Amino acid sequence: MTRPVPARPIGVFDSGLGGLTVVRQLRRHLANEEILYLGDLAHLPYGTKSTREIRRRSEECARYLLKQGVKALVIACNSASSVAYRSLSKSLPIPVLDVITPAVEEALASSRSARIGVIATYATIASKSYAKALAKRRPDADYFMQSCPLFVQLAEEGWLDNEIALGTARRYLEPVKKKSVDTLILGCTHYPLLQKVIAKVMGRSVRLIDSAIPTARRLGKLLEERGIRSRRTGRAALRIRVTDFPRQFARIGAIFLGEELSNVKLVKVP
């Protein structure tokens, strides 16, 4: 039971299956790291919940993963990152990563005009977490927030590249485009799936930031620094734990993960 720290899994949680887009990048960039994913599907989505409720659920998820012996924790949900990152990183005895900080730093590093767009859920925008993270690092930056609630459902429906997806992207993104941003943060785990239509609307000159990629890089660096990077050779396992098995589970999960779901178990998280 007491595996050496480097051999332990990375814990990842999200309100649902959207966080599997983060897992997809972790598996691409840190293939030999075992991953234990917790999807709190019985309580999805977090985005429509109050701050208090999102924080409470995040603490329960973190507690569950910690008990399973994870060596680091990735909050793969933007809503949870917005309201629970600070408290979790203070209270937990392991390194904690959110998906917002890496995305913001990547965006600031890559933007030449310092005009940055952020698309996210209502909850994430209302939490002002992106605005604060951007302003703290670059007070002179101009940033423009836009919520795109329909993107989540489009991604789950698998309508990633049809005329509805394109029309919806136009409606949401034209106002952001008019602000002449040169960088756009995809501030919701579902949005990278719509990257194609988003890019079509925004044009080639705008760089899209999928937060999963800088998050994976940051995690790799952090594990190296702490000397807890896995020494395994070859691809490590992914275990998926869910608090409920909703209908359409396998279909939607596979869209996000980019491969069939296996090794899935139902667990209780109070």
Add this chain to the structure above:
Amino acid sequence: MTRPVPARPIGVFDSGLGGLTVVRQLRRHLANEEILYLGDLAHLPYGTKSTREIRRRSEECARYLLKQGVKALVIACNSASSVAYRSLSKSLPIPVLDVITPAVEEALASSRSARIGVIATYATIASKSYAKALAKRRPDADYFMQSCPLFVQLAEEGWLDNEIALGTARRYLEPVKKKSVDTLILGCTHYPLLQKVIAKVMGRSVRLIDSAIPTARRLGKLLEERGIRSRRTGRAALRIRVTDFPRQFARIGAIFLGEELSNVKLVKVP
């Protein structure tokens, strides 16, 4: 505290605010009946949850309303109606109504061709409750089911009549239209808001059934029969109880109810 039965409120519950489209019709048809609405927003949506989980939540909601002294219960959520109506109507000491039975009876009464379409969430369709209710009453009827997941988000976004709503309706409804149905049941509380685009796609010859209307009529009749119809003169109060206050609450609620929300309180339902 012990008000005479006719003076007591009607209890209505739903996973969220969608059930307010049912309340809207109850207030139109039974204006002098007091209504106590419970929106289980901390656990929304039910549609993506497992049968077991939906049933458990429905029981908790019913228990809460019963404690508040309601004289009858309306399950305003199709997912909950699908899986919890039978058990609740057996276990509760008050009349219980679902939204499926009234819609099905209305559809069968109005259809000449006995070719009926049903649009609903995945969960409702997978539960086969519409199919069973139709087949039981009219074994020779032909019915065609179609899930329209994006309609929920379109309704909540207030995109009721734009080109995205119309395009989405076309995509979902063309296959149903091809079946030459003459009646279409709107089997989700959110769908009546999209009635305009649905009608545009289906054409004038297809009758749309908003289950809230036959449900309100059926409830009125039931209260009369049992001698527990309100004797109040004038419009009665609507009280709204929610298990969470999500963002966008007031905006979305007003879209569904067709009036501003007032008299709203946060309550705990375990």
